[in-house]
Amino acid sequence: MSGVGLITGDTPLGRHMAARLAAALDGTGDPLRSILLLESPATTPGHGPGLRMLKRLGRLIPVRRRRSGLPARYAHEARKVFVEGAGPVPDWPRGCEIRAVPRREVNAAETVAWQAGFGLRVIVLTGAPIIRAPMLRTASLGVLNLHGSLLPHYRGTQVEFWQVRNGDLDKVGLTIHHVTPGVDTGDIVAQVPQAAETSDGPWIIRARNQLNALDAMPKAVRAVLAGTAERRRQDPAAGGRTFRFADITPEMRDEVIATMNRKPRA
Secondary structure (H helix, E strand, O other): OOEEEEEOOEEEEHHHHHHHHHHHHOOOOOOOEEEEEEEEOOOOOOOOHHHHHHHHHHHHHOHHHHOHHHHHEEEEHHHHHHHHOOOOOOOOOOOOOEEEEEHHHHHHHHHHHHHHHHOOOOEEEEEEOOHHHHHHOOOOOOOOEEEOOOOOOOEOOOOOOOOOHHHHHHHOEEEEOOOOOOOOOOOEEEEEEEEOOHHHHHHHHHHHHHHHHHHHHHHHHHHHOOOOOOOEOOHHHHHEEEEEEEHHHHHHHHHHHHHHHOOOOO
C-alpha cells in the first residue's frame, strides 16, 4: 500500500485541499488514503485552552478597534474572498480513511502508528502544529507544508501581519516546502508570489495565499511523487528570521490597521 495523507483541521481550506488532492491523485498509484483531522479543544464557559486563546486574541485588539468592528469586518471580507475563489465547501472525499484526534495528540505514538500503517509516500500539512520526527518518518518521500511567505524570509507564525507592518510586500506569497525539525527551514518545492498592497491587509493576503495553495499543492505533490520536483535549499545567508504570534502587541495591531486605512497621497 502507498499513497498520500493529509493532516488538517475541519476548515474550508482543509476540506477544499482534501477534495483537490483526491481529484489530482485519482487514478494514480498514490491516491489520497488518509486524513488526520485535528480537533480544537472543546471549551466550557469560563474554562479551557480555547477560551484562553480567544481572550488572548482579544487583548491584541485595542478597545477602540474592537468597538469599531474592523478586525471582524476584515476577517469576514477575507472569508468571502476565499469562498468566492474556491467555491462551496465540499464534503470530505470518499475512499480515504479519516481519523479525528485532538491537536495536541498529532505526535502521539498511537496517532503515528495509525499513519504509518498506510505506507504513505507524501503527507500534506495545512494549519497543523509542529510535527515531530516520528510522524515525519511515516512518509517515505517527505512531508509538505504551506507557508505564507517567500521563504527564507518571514519564517514562523502570523507572517502576513509582519510583512504588512514592515512594508515588505515583496516577500508576500506562498511557499511549499519539505518539513524538517527546524521551523520553516526545509527545502523549497514551489513558490507563488502574490502582488499585494498595504490596504489589502494580512487577512486578505492570507486568503489569497490559501487560494493559490489549492492549485499549487496538488501540483507539488504530483511532482514529488513523480520524482520531478526541484528541491531548493534555503540559503542561511539570505537574512531570513523567525516571527512569532506572541510578539504582536495591541499597539502593533493598531498600527497595521491604521496603515491599511491610510489614504495614499495624491
